[in-house]
Amino acid sequence: MSLDNPKTLNDEAIIRLAERVETAQRYATPIHKLTQDYPDMTLSEAYRVQTALRRSYEARGQRVIGWKAGLTSKPKMAQMGVSTPGVGFLTDAMERPANRKITVSDLIHPRVEAEIAFVTKSELSGKVTAEQVMAATDYVQPALEVIDSRFSGFKFDLESVIADNSSSARYVPGGRMIRPDALDLRTVGVVLEHNGEIAQIGAGAEVLGHPAEAIAMLVGVLDDMGEVLPAGSFVMAGAITAAVAVKPGDTITARFYEMGSITVTFTE
Ligand code: OOG
Numbered sequence: 001m002s003l004d005n006p007k008t009l010n011d012e013a014i015i016r017l018a019e020r021v022e023t024a025q026r027y028a029t030p031i032h033k034l035t036q037d038y039p040d041m042t043l044s045e046a047y048r049v050q051t052a053l054r055r056s057y058e059a060r061g062q063r064v065i066g067w068k069a070g071l072t073s074k075p076k077m078a079q080m081g082v083s084t085p086g087v088g089f090l091t092d093a094m095e096r097p098a099n100r101k102i103t104v105s106d107l108i109h110p111r112v113e114a115e116i117a118f119v120t121k122s123e124l125s126g127k128v129t130a131e132q133v134m135a136a137t138d139y140v141q142p143a144l145e146v147i148d149s150r151f152s153g154f155k156f157d158l159e160s161v162i163a164d165n166s167s168s169a170r171y172v173p174g175g176r177m178i179r180p181d182a183l184d185l186r187t188v189g190v191v192l193e194h195n196g197e198i199a200q201i202g203a204g205a206e207v208l209g210h211p212a213e214a215i216a217m218l219v220g221v222l223d224d225m226g227e228v229l230p231a232g233s234f235v236m237a238g239a240i241t242a243a244v245a246v247k248p249g250d251t252i253t254a255r256f257y258e259m260g261s262i263t264v265t266f267t268e
Pocket residue numbers: 068069070071072073076080113145147148149161166167168237238239
């Protein structure tokens with residue numbers, strides 16, 4: 001008689017699911033939600049899949065340079081129909097320079113988000129407050145994130161999106177680096193333009209009341225995973241507004257109050 005709960009995913013199943021996500025990413029071909037095959041998948045199992053994916057990237061030579069919080073604003077939660085924030089990892093291979101072209105033929109259905117990023121100067125671990133995050137922050141700066149769900153129709157549930165590394169694909173740091181207390185990050189406005197037209201408008205307070213709250217949430221999730229946030233990490237707090245779908249030929253500009261702007265043009 002086996003004591004295994006048949007509903008619990010064993011290590012073998014976790015690794016297979018991570019491979020499924022990685023293949024979808026590598027060949028830019030959509031897959032169905034993981035919960036279609038594993039309807040009982042839990043959030044902690046989803047994070048185990050994400051960790052297996054991270055280990056696989058590291059084994060292939062990518063370096064984890066930071067993390068991202070996702071689904072931290074009401075506009076994003078409403079757009080995706082998921083009301084619990086999550087986290088994903090960022091590697092050096094996902095970074096793209098600001099004010100250049102980004103290829104999208106290697107992505108399935110890219111969308112762009114305007115975010116505030118934190119760069120840390122000391123380690124954060126355990127359960128922390130937004131104040132502790134601010135004290136551990138070297139500087140903040142604008143960032144664009146290009147997300148790309150590996151799931152058909154960009155439709156998912158919390159477990160599936162977490163296993164898919166929270167749709168992480170590309171990120172673009174830019175604008176001005178400023179001290180975290182130089183501005184009230186709640187009132188930092190952002191105007192997101194798509195081909196010269198205003199597509200989205202928001203302010204930092206959309207992100208859990210204050211973007212540092214999203215970083216505190218993220219450090220707590222890392223703690224649940226047995227991880228810490230090392231000094232020198234690049235961490236995005238989550239999209240301030242809903243994401244904007246892009247195609248080759250499109251240009252996106254995000255203008256941040258007092259923090260500068262980032263422009264990216266998309267190409268085949
Ligand atoms: C999940 C990732 C969300 C954000 O900033 O809210 C995210 C998704 O919407 O695909 O990156």
